[in-house]
Amino acid sequence: MRKTAFLFPGQGAQNVGMGRSFYEKYDAVRQYFKTAQEVTGIDVASLCFEENEALNQTEYTQIAMYTTECAILNVLQEKGIPYEAAAGLSLGEYAALTAAGALPFKDGCYVIRRRGIYMEQAVPEGQGSMAAVLGLSAKQTEEVLKTSLDTAKIGIANYNCPGQIVISGEKGEVERAAEVLKQAGAKRVVPLRVSGPFHSPLLYGAGEQLQKELEKISFNKIRIPYIANLTAEYVTDSKEIPELLRKQVYSPVRFEQTLRKLITDGFDTFIEIGPGRTLTGFVKKTAKEMQCEGITCINIEKEEDLSQLITE
Known part of the structure; x- marks a missing residue:
C-alpha cells in the first residue's frame, strides 16, 4: 500500500496562467479566487491569468501562489485523493498547513498578504x-x-x-x-x-511584524501530519505554529531534511501541487542520494494532470 505526501512549492515557481484550467472547470476553485479577492482586495484571478509584472513581486506573488495551491488542493480533496502528510517549501508551508486542516483558507489569505508585504519591505531594494x-x-x-x-x-x-x-x-x-x-x-x-534576501537574518524584523498578525489567527487542530520548515519535524500541536512561522521568515528552510524524514518514514508517493516541478526534482535527487528506489512523483499543475491520479 502506497504512502502519500502532498508537497507545495514556494515563491519562484509562479507563472502566468497557473491554476487557470482548474478555474475554468470548477465552481469551487472560482470561489477560492473570489474569497482571496474579498480578503485582500486583489483581483487574484487577473494576477494569475493575465500578463503582468506584479506576479513576480513578493507582496503579490505570495497570495497568488497560496490561492492557486489551495484551490487545487480542494479539488484533490473533493475527489478523495488520500494523503498521510503535507509539507511545503517556504511560502508552501502555509498551503501545507491548510492541507493539514490547521489553517482555514480565509485566515491564510489574510496572513499571507501581510507576510508578502513585510518581506518585500524588510530590506531596501538592491541591498x-x-x-x-x-x-x-x-x-x-x-x-x-x-x-x-x-x-x-x-x-x-x-x-x-x-x-x-x-x-x-x-x-x-x-x-x-x-x-x-x-x-x-x-x-x-x-x-x-x-526581490530580497529571504530566510536571512536581515528579515528578523519582518518575522516580528508577522508575529502580530499570526496572533490574530485561531489555528485549528492538526488533522493530517505536517512538517515544519524550521525544524524538519512533524508538528502535532497547533499552538506551536505561530512561533514556527515567525522564525521561518528569517531562518533556513530545511526541505532536504524534510524529504529525508518522509522517505525514511516510508513515504513513497509525492504529489507536488501547484506550478512547476521544482520539488519533484528535489525528491528525486534526495531519494537517489539515499539509495531509495520505488519513489513515485506526480505533478498536479493543470486540470489534465489529474488523470495521473486515476491511473496510479
Whole structure:
C-alpha cells in the first residue's frame, strides 16, 4: 500500500496562467479566487491569468501562489485523493498547513498578504540578494559561512536537496561568499532573481511584524501530519505554529531534511501541487542520494494532470 505526501512549492515557481484550467472547470476553485479577492482586495484571478509584472513581486506573488495551491488542493480533496502528510517549501508551508486542516483558507489569505508585504519591505531594494550554491555539501557551506563571513549579514536560506544550498543576505556579503565558496570547491554559485534576501537574518524584523498578525489567527487542530520548515519535524500541536512561522521568515528552510524524514518514514508517493516541478526534482535527487528506489512523483499543475491520479 502506497504512502502519500502532498508537497507545495514556494515563491519562484509562479507563472502566468497557473491554476487557470482548474478555474475554468470548477465552481469551487472560482470561489477560492473570489474569497482571496474579498480578503485582500486583489483581483487574484487577473494576477494569475493575465500578463503582468506584479506576479513576480513578493507582496503579490505570495497570495497568488497560496490561492492557486489551495484551490487545487480542494479539488484533490473533493475527489478523495488520500494523503498521510503535507509539507511545503517556504511560502508552501502555509498551503501545507491548510492541507493539514490547521489553517482555514480565509485566515491564510489574510496572513499571507501581510507576510508578502513585510518581506518585500524588510530590506531596501538592491541591498539584499540570494544565490544557489551547487556542488558543495551543506556542512562545507556552513563551515565557510561561519569562518569567513559575517553571519549577522548572511546565512543559509534553503537546504533544497543534496548538492544544492541557497545562501541569502546583504548583496556585498553574498558576492564575497560566492568567491570563497568557489575556492572551497563549489562548482557554481548562481545569483537568483529575487526581490530580497529571504530566510536571512536581515528579515528578523519582518518575522516580528508577522508575529502580530499570526496572533490574530485561531489555528485549528492538526488533522493530517505536517512538517515544519524550521525544524524538519512533524508538528502535532497547533499552538506551536505561530512561533514556527515567525522564525521561518528569517531562518533556513530545511526541505532536504524534510524529504529525508518522509522517505525514511516510508513515504513513497509525492504529489507536488501547484506550478512547476521544482520539488519533484528535489525528491528525486534526495531519494537517489539515499539509495531509495520505488519513489513515485506526480505533478498536479493543470486540470489534465489529474488523470495521473486515476491511473496510479
